Amino acid sequence: MSTVPAGKQRTSPNPLQWLGYSFGRKLPDSMQEWVRNDLIGDWAVPRHLVRSMVPFLPVFAVFMLFPGPWALRASMVLLGVLLALFYSVSYMAQNRSRRLERHGLPADLENPKKVTRHDAEKAAYDKLYGHS
Numbered sequence: 350m351s352t353v354p355a356g357k358q359r360t361s362p363n364p365l366q367w368l369g370y371s372f373g374r375k376l377p378d379s380m381q382e383w384v385r386n387d388l389i390g391d392w393a394v395p396r397h398l399v400r401s402m403v404p405f406l407p408v409f410a411v412f413m414l415f416p417g418p419w420a421l422r423a424s425m426v427l428l429g430v431l432l433a434l435f436y437s438v439s440y441m442a443q444n445r446s447r448r449l450e451r452h453g454l455p456a457d458l459e460n461p462k463k464v465t466r467h468d469a470e471k472a473a474y475d476k477l478y479g480h481s
Contacts (some may be wrong), residue, residue, distance in 0.1 A: 371403040378449050384452045389460045403436035
């Protein structure tokens with residue numbers, strides 16, 4: 350049963366769509382604004398880190414099924430989480446660009462607050478040191 354009234358399109362993904370999105374699947378065009386906010390909004394980095402861990406959850410679950418002491422299994426999961434986070438942060442910009450392009454948005458889209466802050470810093474620098 351759909352909670353979206355007839356004739357209206359969803360503007361945010363349901364849990365199953367979000368799960369597919371976290372694995373790299375494209376969302377419907379009606380959710381483009383949600384995707385834009387997800388990828389360049391104020392909380393884009395924490396959302397990226399959470400989203401990037403989802404595909405690894407089955408691997409972490411398997412690590413907990415390995416034989417051996419609980420501490421060893423927990424250490425395996427911790428090492429996996431740290432490695433996954435390292436690579437997730439390392440490729441965050443490329444991942445964001447790819448997702449933006451996949452959803453029909455410009456790949457070089459940036460957070461408007463970040464752009465404004467950068468422009469203000471550049472203007473202050475230019476005013477102070479006289480460079481253009």
